[in-house]
Amino acid sequence: MAVKKEPTKSNVSKEELLGFYREMLLIRRFEEKAGQLYGMGLIGGFCHLYIGQEAVVVGLEACTKEGDKRITSYRDHGHMLACGMDPKGVMAELTGREGGYSKGKGGSMHMFSKEKHFYGGHGIVGAQVPLGAGLALADKYLGNDNVTFTYFGDGAANQGQVYETYNMAELWMLPVIFVIENNQYAMGTSVKRSTKSGTFFGRGAAYGIPGEQVDGMDVLAVKAAGEKAVAHCRAGQGPYILEMMTYRYRGHSMSDPAKYRTREEVEKIRSEKDAIEHVRDLLLNAGLASDEDLKAIDREIKEQVNASAEFAKDSPEPALAELWTDIYA
Amino acid sequence: MATEVLMPALSPTMEEGTLAKWLVKVGDVVKSGQILAEIETDKATMEFEATDEGRVGALLVAEGTAGVKVNTPILLMSEEGEAVVAKAAPVAAAPAVVVAAAPVAAPVAVVSKASADWPEGTPMKTMTVREALREAMAEEMRANPTVMLMGEEVGEYQGAYKISQGLLDEFGPKRVVDTPITEMGFTGIAVGASWGGLNPIVEFMTWNFAMQAIDHILNSAAKTNYMSGGQMGAPIVFRGTNGAAARVGAQHSQDYAAWYAAIPGLKVVMPYSAADAKGLLKSAIRDRNPVVFLENEILYGQSFEVPDLPDFTIPFGKARIWRQGSDVTIVSFGIGMKYALEAADILAKDGISAEVVDLRTLRPIDYDTVLASVMKTNRCVTVEEGFPVGSIGDHLASTIMQRAFDHLDAPVVTCTGKDVPMPYAANLEKLALVTTAEVVAAVKSVCYR
Numbered sequence: 093m094a095v096k097k098e099p100t101k102s103n104v105s106k107e108e109l110l111g112f113y114r115e116m117l118l119i120r121r122f123e124e125k126a127g128q129l130y131g132m133g134l135i136g137g138f139c140h141l142y143i144g145q146e147a148v149v150v151g152l153e154a155c156t157k158e159g160d161k162r163i164t165s166y167r168d169h170g171h172m173l174a175c176g177m178d179p180k181g182v183m184a185e186l187t188g189r190e191g192g193y194s195k196g197k198g199g200s201m202h203m204f205s206k207e208k209h210f211y212g213g214h215g216i217v218g219a220q221v222p223l224g225a226g227l228a229l230a231d232k233y234l235g236n237d238n239v240t241f242t243y244f245g246d247g248a249a250n251q252g253q254v255y256e257t258y259n260m261a262e263l264w265m266l267p268v269i270f271v272i273e274n275n276q277y278a279m280g281t282s283v284k285r286s287t288k289s290g291t292f293f294g295r296g297a298a299y300g301i302p303g304e305q306v307d308g309m310d311v312l313a314v315k316a317a318g319e320k321a322v323a324h325c326r327a328g329q330g331p332y333i334l335e336m337m338t339y340r341y342r343g344h345s346m347s348d349p350a351k352y353r354t355r356e357e358v359e360k361i362r363s364e365k366d367a368i369e370h371v372r373d374l375l376l377n378a379g380l381a382s383d384e385d386l387k388a389i390d391r392e393i394k395e396q397v398n399a400s401a402e403f404a405k406d407s408p409e410p411a412l413a414e415l416w417t418d419i420y421a
Numbered sequence: 422m423a424t425e426v427l428m429p430a431l432s433p434t435m436e437e438g439t440l441a442k443w444l445v446k447v448g449d450v451v452k453s454g455q456i457l458a459e460i461e462t463d464k465a466t467m468e469f470e471a472t473d474e475g476r477v478g479a480l481l482v483a484e485g486t487a488g489v490k491v492n493t494p495i496l497l498m499s500e501e502g503e504a505v506v507a508k509a510a511p512v513a514a515a516p517a518v519v520v521a522a523a524p525v526a527a528p529v530a531v532v533s534k535a536s537a538d539w540p541e542g543t544p545m546k547t548m549t550v551r552e553a554l555r556e557a558m559a560e561e562m563r564a565n566p567t568v569m570l571m572g573e574e575v576g577e578y579q580g581a582y583k584i585s586q587g588l589l590d591e592f593g594p595k596r597v598v599d600t601p602i603t604e605m606g607f608t609g610i611a612v613g614a615s616w617g618g619l620n621p622i623v624e625f626m627t628w629n630f631a632m633q634a635i636d637h638i639l640n641s642a643a644k645t646n647y648m649s650g651g652q653m654g655a656p657i658v659f660r661g662t663n664g665a666a667a668r669v670g671a672q673h674s675q676d677y678a679a680w681y682a683a684i685p686g687l688k689v690v691m692p693y694s695a696a697d698a699k700g701l702l703k704s705a706i707r708d709r710n711p712v713v714f715l716e717n718e719i720l721y722g723q724s725f726e727v728p729d730l731p732d733f734t735i736p737f738g739k740a741r742i743w744r745q746g747s748d749v750t751i752v753s754f755g756i757g758m759k760y761a762l763e764a765a766d767i768l769a770k771d772g773i774s775a776e777v778v779d780l781r782t783l784r785p786i787d788y789d790t791v792l793a794s795v796m797k798t799n800r801c802v803t804v805e806e807g808f809p810v811g812s813i814g815d816h817l818a819s820t821i822m823q824r825a826f827d828h829l830d831a832p833v834v835t836c837t838g839k840d841v842p843m844p845y846a847a848n849l850e851k852l853a854l855v856t857t858a859e860v861v862a863a864v865k866s867v868c869y870r
Contacts, residue, residue, distance in 0.1 A: 161617070163613075192650075193649075193650065194648055194649050194650035194652075195650035195651075196650075197647060197648060197650055198648040198649060198650065202645075202648035202649070203649075204645070204648070204649035204650075204652050204653050205652070206649075206652045206653060211613070211616055211653070212645070212648075212649070212653075213648075214641070215640075216636055216640050216641075219609060219636060219637065219640065219641055221609070222605070222606050222607070222608070222609025222610045222612075222613065222637070223609050223610075223612055223613035223616070223637075223641055224613060225609075225610050225613060226609060226610035226611060226612060226613020226614040226615070226616070226617065227613045227614070227616060227617040228613075228617075229610055229613070229614045229617070229619075230613070230614040230615075230616075230617025230618050230619045231617060233567075233569070233595065233614070233619055234567075234617075234618055234619075252605070253605045253606050253609060256601075256603040256605060256606025256607075257606050257609070257610065259601060259603065259606070260600065260601065260603065260606055260607065260610060263601070264598075417651065418646055418647045418649075418650055418651035419646070419647055419685050419686055420646065420654070420686070420688075420709075420710045421646050421651070421654025421655075421656070421709040421710050
């Protein structure tokens with residue numbers, strides 16, 4: 093089904109568009125595979141899939157430079173893949189194996205890569221918001237020209253510490269971009285059942301923080317807004333809020349039957365707003381890629397994801413001695 | 422008729438102060454609310470106002486007099502129109518109320534000559550716990566540009582308890598950051614900053630307020646190194662006053678030692694002396710892990726001997742034996758040491774020789790020193806201010822039972838605060854806290870005396 097909206101006017105190149113397609117597809121296929129492995133009992137505990145929201149992280153990662161930081165909640169697989177972390181290490185962490193990013197000791201919600209400047213992976217809703225502002229404080233203190241992307245959901249957006257952080261981030265002009273991934277549901281509670289505010293980004297006005305609402309299903313719109321926010325931060329003008337209007341296709345976690353919304357609602361968004369289909373149509377309609385080209389990418393991604401799953405199954409469980417390591421640095 | 426104006430108590434723990442400056446002179450007519458004097462406490466310089474109208478009859482304490490006890494008459498006020506009371510003592514001739522300027526040395530500061538913490542012959546200087554903490558921070562900030570201090574009133578106010586006095590002037594607002602009153606937010610920011618390459622010191626005005634931020638201390642700071650497979654330690658110090666002060670009620674009087682000591686990933690320090698406060702705080706700032714540093718308001722003003730060394734540190738996990746003894750081991754930490762040492766003095770007069778062990782750090786705990794002492798004395802009493810359930814004493818008692826059962830001649834007795842929220846009334850507060858008499862009684866019970 094064709095995209096229902098005009099493509100965002102952008103001087104996006106063929107390579108960049110293909111890159112977006114590839115990265116978003118990697119996240120989707122990875123998450124689908126994670127869902128399968130969960131069903132097979134290879135992944136335990138909580139597992140929150142990012143399917144549907146891929147354009148948000150892929151569009152924003154396109155605005156980053158080396159040294160920029162990112163931090164998010166427990167729905168973190170997409171963020172890790174988008175910032176260049178190895179799918180094998182992420183999947184092996186999901187299966188709780190030695191080859192995982194945290195040697196199997198963190199799990200789905202607690203993964204980190206200092207090398208890729210990915211600071212988690214946080215299981216306490218909203219906690220990542222001041223932590224992200226703190227990363228930005230360090231950059232400002234050290235004179236680094238970097239920004240921190242601090243992601244949180246519409247649910248976390250009602251936490252008090254978010255507003256404590258807004259106040260200090262603007263007071264101290266910290267180079268932090270608050271990215272609210274508004275996927276409409278905080279677990280089973282829809283936004284309209286949890287808040288009377290018209291928008292979440294608008295709450296920043298109380299603290300003097302500018303922001304905007306963005307079509308989070310359109311990777312080009314995300315990138316354009318991200319560039320604006322990054323420019324604002326790098327110019328030393330303090331924080332910026334991006335409210336990404338997005339949607340998760342799956343339940344809150346693997347154990348969520350999602351009875352709080354209709355199948356039709358999900359299907360409507362999937363068919364009319366899907367971020368990957370959008371880019372696929374852009375590529376095909378503009379003659380930038382053929383169906384065959386895209387199928388080749390699909391196959392490549394599928395192989396990459398399968399390889400990560402094989403790695404995650406084959407990697408051994410952590411040695412028992414690992415119980416007692418890494419408690420202290 | 423002349424009325425006496427008395428030296429005021431300007432904080433819950435103030436017992437004496439310095440009459441820094443008179444702002445009135447004899448013969449002045451003062452109005453209610455007019456500032457009479459500047460009075461310096463160990464925490465701050467305060468303006469002292471007249472409560473009634475009148476004429477200044479006499480100034481009873483000379484400007485600059487230190488150690489003026491609370492409730493000492495400092496000024497005679499005559500009513501408007503009344504002649505200046507002739508018989509009032511002239512300012513210069515008021516020796517009776519001029520208390521010796523030297524601070525009263527804490528009676529417990531009997532430092533043994535031999536110390537495992539510094540070499541024989543080390544020059545010593547006398548300083549308060551407050552000064553020791555300040556010096557530790559200043560030295561570490563001079564040595565390492567990524568060490569910074571943040572918290573409520575740490576900068577322009579010079580510290581709610583004057584621990585950070587002068588640091589803003591020396592290091593500037595980038596490194597001494599005043600925060601809004603928002604513990605959860607600024608604690609999270611500080612933890613994030615520690616991941617980003619800084620070494621923050623977070624001052625909580627009191628540890629009671631850190632309850633608002635405990636999620637970041639535990640879930641964000643303490644657990645992340647483990648959860649990241651060793652990639653992300655948080656080199657951060659959380660410090661501030663802990664435990665009961667004086668008459669501040671249940672919400673401001675709680676000892677968190679046992680709470681934080683329960684958490685793997687944290688290091689927990691609770692010093693008693695100024696030397697330990699300095700040496701351990703410097704070690705805490707250099708540590709690559711989150712350190713909970715529990716101070717005590719009543720100890721801030723107490724003086725001890727501190728080694729006068731350019732870079733004096735004390736390692737974690739090493740208890741200090743303050744007093745050798747053979748009949749019983751008294752284990753304590755923080756302000757509990759005050760009761761432990763007082764009790765040991767009293768017991769010595771009764772012919773009971775108590776060995777007094779100061780744990781100094783509660784995570785790690787120096788079990789070896791405790792066990793070696795108990796194996797020697799065969800008896801143990803623990804002393805702390807915190808609640809009895811799940812106390813440090815409980816943990817030590819269980820450890821001693823498991824590892825030195827055959828050496829015990831009596832059950833381990835734990836002396837703790839009472840199992841009640843801290844009352845406000847002076848008599849009840851006294852009753853709620855652990856006392857020297859209770860420690861003495863506990864020791865006698867384990868010695869079957």
